[in-house]
Amino acid sequence: MHEYKVIQDPVNGPVRFDGPFLEIIDTPEFQRLRYIRQLGLCYLVFPGANHTRFEHSVGTYYLARAFADHFALENRLELEAAALLHDIGHPPFSHSVEPLFREWTGMDHEEAGRRIVLGEEPFADSQIPGILEAYGIDRREVAAIMSADPGVPYSSLVSGPIDVDEMDYLRRDSLMCGVSTGSVDYRRIMEVLEPEDGRFVVEEKGLPAIESLLINRILMYRSVYFHKTCRIAQGMLNNALRSCRDRVGNVFRLTDAEIMESIPEACYREITGRRLFKAVVRIRYSGEDLSRVKSAISSMSEGDYVLDIIPPLEFSGPSRVKSTINIRMGGDEVPITEVSPLVRSLMKSLEDRYILVATRDGISVPGL
Template sequence: MYKIIQDPVNGPVKIDGLFSEIVDSQYFQRLRYIKQLGLCNLVFPGANHSRFEHSLGTMFMAHELSEALEIKDEIPSIAALLHDIGHMPFSHGLENEFYGLYKVVHEDLTRKIILGENPYDDSTIPDILEKYGYSPSDIADVATGSSKKYPLFSTMISGPIDVDEIDYLRRDALFCGVTMGQIDYKRLFNTLMVNGSDLVGVEKSIPTIESIIITRILMYNTVYFHKTCRIAQRMLGYAYLDNDKKNVDDMKMTDFQFIEKLLNGKSSELVKRVMNRNLFKVAYRGNYTVERIVEIKSLLGDLPEHEYIVDIVPPLYFAGSTRIKNYAKVHYRGRMENINNVSSMAMALSGEMENKQILVSASDRVYGKIRKLMVIK
């Protein structure tokens, strides 16, 4: 018996057997209640899509890419379906706070769910995989982009050209209502070649690879690093850090359960402000330097904790080619080249995310004071 799921991005998606059983499992169904873009719906009202539909879309993309590459194995599609199963409440929005407290990222939890390890001993995923003859360990490695046994499959899930990103760029653009994300993935998939564990483009692949790089940068500038999205996420992070009943099991919650917990804790007023979109306002914006950050933190050091946010956009960790992912390889005029060496557009965009700004936002209580303090020599 098969199911047809109507995906607004890809149309009808057919699943059966192992895929259907995974989708019906407890931890996969939980993804229905984890927003793909955290609190970005406070800025882009349509951004209410979930990790559930993105995971289905990534599976569909993996199947399309496998067909184009004539890969008969279903491991890429299975791993794609499971690649985000460990996401925490509000997706990446609170991942820094969770990491600071518990030293794990969502890939760690994905692995534990696929393997049925503590605290996910009740996960049915390993039994489903073994029932159909697949090793949970192999699937976990591919899903987290770390497989030595199947390095090509890992690259398909997490690489310079990967099915995860192609789905989320197209999906996020659609639901945010922004005019980007038009990636001709079918043309790209049909022009890719396999070179060891790498996916390599050819000359006719270059325009589509360029469109992915452009879309990626535009989406980060326009959506993912939008100042109001970041303010809301940081405020929610403050509320969580201030909660006196937080524990490691909070990472297993849905968005709704998480908010309910915070509303019943000591940080309830801050959470209410976030939910009512009564957010901190930007009091200062300037170019980033290390010296400027030190100066600002010194100036604001006596103000009440959690009444203001000092943010760097894009964040300092978001730097280099591994973040912009402009290191795809192409077979160009008889030799293998990095996309930057054959595309003036890719080269021009290579430093785009290195221009960083400091944003200081504040509550009404300290906004005026910060505005005065920031008029400094």
């Protein structure tokens, strides 16, 4: 009998690992994910949000295996490996400070993950490529799936507008944060997808299930991911890290705790003691007002304030909010935004931005 392990997942129940997947989860690269919080500093607002990239990766693998079984996909091993490894390159605190780490290294978590899977510098010592090769799994195809390469059949299952990554994190994040949004019926979605020429097509009867997915995604952004206090804490961590670049090594090998050990003690105590900056300015976004705000805070020390735009300017367009989904209706494929007023309305709500300034001790900003 083959050796196997079962991980008891609070969202999906028991998840069985054997063969290459059992070996992968025991590697140092994968075990590091136990110490990377899924939602960064959101636990300061939602106390239950202490779940990690490790358990999310387990759940994503579980769903990929379920879909691969249901549709009898021929490249299932590569798809399952990509699902398990899709977050292997996440730096500490997940997305919270990733833009800063990208500025430092030229890599985001997707590029770091690709290099870990391929064994490329600075991850030439990665154990992942050898395991994949030993089991006849094409590591280049795995990396291509992780990079959403449309040339690989059904790569959108792992990274696309309807993917197992999102089906897991929406359910997991909403459960751990204790919010009612985020409910996703992945079994129903499975039933309304039709595999065709290496991609999945949504049948007309599947419109309500896909609407529910998109609506819950947008509501989670509004209620959790872009919560102003979470964003303030993230801004404070960014400020702290900018002052200690020389003390930080390869961030894609570090954990949350190791990063926190690198920042100045005063900043560490502020963040971990939840002595967060107070919001003193909140106005609707415009380019003119942003220039006015920047001018007003120019005389302040950078470590004494957080300036943010919520939602961020880069978070816009159908591809970013993943609404590029077509519904097959009457033989034609129609964008969901053309047939769903609900989706159109909620997408528009994400364009309603505001400028936030938070300061230490709530000190007011002259002229604002």
